[in-house]
Amino acid sequence: MAEILKPPYLQRDERRGNIQIWIVDGAYVRGHIDEEFTNFGQHYRYPYIPADEFWIDREAGHNERTFFIDHLLVEHALMAKGMPYGEALTQADVEERRERRRGGDLRKVIRQGLPDPGVVRERLWKKLENGVSVWIVNGRLVRSAFDIDFTAGGHDHVYEFVPAGEVWIDDDIDERERGFVLLHELHERTRMAAGMPYSLAHQESSRLEFRCRHHPDELHGALAAEGWA
Numbered sequence: 240m241a242e243i244l245k246p247p248y249l250q251r252d253e254r255r256g257n258i259q260i261w262i263v264d265g266a267y268v269r270g271h272i273d274e275e276f277t278n279f280g281q282h283y284r285y286p287y288i289p290a291d292e293f294w295i296d297r298e299a300g301h302n303e304r305t306f307f308i309d310h311l312l313v314e315h316a317l318m319a320k321g322m323p324y325g326e327a328l329t330q331a332d333v334e335e336r337r338e339r340r341r342g343g344d345l346r347k348v349i350r351q352g353l354p355d356p357g358v359v360r361e362r363l364w365k366k367l368e369n370g371v372s373v374w375i376v377n378g379r380l381v382r383s384a385f386d387i388d389f390t391a392g393g394h395d396h397v398y399e400f401v402p403a404g405e406v407w408i409d410d411d412i413d414e415r416e417r418g419f420v421l422l423h424e425l426h427e428r429t430r431m432a433a434g435m436p437y438s439l440a441h442q443e444s445s446r447l448e449f450r451c452r453h454h455p456d457e458l459h460g461a462l463a464a465e466g467w468a
Contacts, residue, residue: 265296270452277390279307283318310335344383354384378409392424396431423448425465
């Protein structure tokens with residue numbers, strides 16, 4: 240008999256010691272529990288995750304599950320001993336980077352000795368009238384070659400590796416969520432271009448994104464206000 244699962248659980252994955260790894264519906268988590276949930280998480284970072292579970296968002300494309308599990312094992316163990324999240328994250332990122340290098344991702348992006356942003360672009364989603372280009376990018380390669388913490392999307396006013404006038408949307412984001420992520424990034428970029436610091440622009444954009452996730456009928460109008468027509 241098939242296991243009956245409740246949201247956000249989608250699939251019971253492997254166990255690591257006393258930790259059960261679950262594949263979860265990240266769109267559900269971001270829409271109903273925590274809009275800041277990223278690609279994966281554990282209890283000491285996200286208290287709503289049970290202490291004996293790791294949550295990994297269902298991946299839309301590239302398989303990064305093993306990288307995320309390696310990261311979580313380090314982060315969870317250190318935070319369980321009382322280490323602050325920032326310090327645990329740094330050490331977990333070291334382990335994750337090591338595994339990504341072994342996977343050969345970095346070699347795919349290097350051109351003339353340096354990582355080439357053009358390699359990670361997959362397709363142009365749209366070029367806006369204000370000249371901003373929105374690209375769907377290979378999120379796995381971005382995390383492996385540029386910023387291991389890149390999640391969902393970003394733009395040139397936050398990430399120095401994103402070329403001027405570009406917004407990047409992670410291809411690992413499910414089609415159902417891309418509009419909400421796009422709204423966040425466009426709104427945040429507009430505010431930062433006008434001089435607002437990132438912390439405030441991000442908070443404001445997160446509130447707007449969360450509202451539209453709960454009122455999807457407002458998404459089209461909100462995107463139009465950002466020049467997406």
